[in-house]
Amino acid sequence: LAKTTQPISMDSYEGQEVNITCSHNNIATNDYITWYQQFPSQGPRFIIQGYKTKVTNEVASLFIPADRKSSTLSLPRVSLSDTAVYYCLVVRVNTDKLIFGTGTRLQVFP
Amino acid sequence: DAGVIQSPRHEVTEMGQEVTLRCKPISGHDYLFWYRQTMMRGLELLIYFNNNVPIDDSGMPEDRFSAKMPNASFSTLKIQPSEPRDSAVYFCASSWRWGDKGPYEQYFGPGTRLTVT
Numbered sequence: 274l275a276k277t278t279q280p281i282s283m284d285s286y287e288g289q290e291v292n293i294t295c296s297h298n299n300i301a302t303n304d305y306i307t308w309y310q311q312f313p314s315q316g317p318r319f320i321i322q323g324y325k326t327k328v329t330n331e332v333a334s335l336f337i338p339a340d341r342k343s344s345t346l347s348l349p350r351v352s353l354s355d356t357a358v359y360y361c362l363v364v365r366v367n368t369d370k371l372i373f374g375t376g377t378r379l380q381v382f383p
Numbered sequence: 384d385a386g387v388i389q390s391p392r393h394e395v396t397e398m399g400q401e402v403t404l405r406c407k408p409i410s411g412h413d414y415l416f417w418y419r420q421t422m423m424r425g426l427e428l429l430i431y432f433n434n435n436v437p438i439d440d441s442g443m444p445e446d447r448f449s450a451k452m453p454n455a456s457f458s459t460l461k462i463q464p465s466e467p468r469d470s471a472v473y474f475c476a477s478s479w480r481w482g483d484k485g486p487y488e489q490y491f492g493p494g495t496r497l498t499v500t
Binding site: 376 | 428474476490
C-alpha cells in the first residue's frame with residue numbers, strides 16, 4: 274500500500290479555512306484516498322473519500338490532482354469543535370484493510 | 384441503529400488475568416475489525432473478519448491474543464494472560480463489503496480503555 278505523509282500538527286483560528294495536504298507518491302491505479310477524523314476519547318470517523326478531481330460533502334472537500342500523488346482535505350470555516358486528529362489513508366480495491374498513519378493534529382483556537 | 388457497541392468501556396485488571404472485550408457490530412455489516420491504539424504505536428489493525436470468518440490476523444501481537452466471531456452480531460477479543468504493555472484503547476469497527484464506488488466507510492465503536500497493572 275502507498276505510504277502517506279502528512280504534517281504532524283496544524284494550528285488555526287475559528288472561521289478560517291484549513292487545508293491539510295497528504296502526500297502519497299506511490300499510489301496505484303486501484304487505490305482510493307480516504308480521510309478520517311478522530312476526536313479525543315472517540316473512535317475515528319469517516320469524513321470523505323475520493324479517487325480523482327474534487328469531492329465535496331457537507332463536512333469537507335477533497336482535492337486530488339491529476340497525478341494523484343497528493344490530496345488536500347479542505348475544512349471551510351473551522352470551529353473549536355473541529356479540533357481533532359485527521360488521518361489520510363490510501364485504500365486498495367478489495368483489500369478492506371485500513372492502515373492508519375500518525376495523522377495531523379489540528380488545533381483550532383478562538 | 385445504535386452504532387457499534389463495545390463493552391466494557393473501561394477495564395482495569397492485574398497482570399496475568401484474562402481480559403475479554405466485546406463488540407456488537409452494526410446490523411447488516413459484513414466486516415468486523417479490531418484495532419488497538421496507543422500513544423507510541425498509534426492505531427493498529429489487529430484482526431478482521433468477513434462474514435464471521437477471520438481473514439487477516441497478521442496484526443495480532445502474539446499468542447496471548449485471540450479473537451472470535453461466533454455469529455454476525457457478536458465478537459470477542461481475549462487477552463490471556465494480560466501484561467502491562469497491553470494497556471491501550473481497543474476499538475471495534477464494522478462496515479459493508481467493498482462497493483462500486485470504492486471502500487465503504489468503517490464505523491468505529493467508542494472503544495474499551497484497558498489498563499493492566
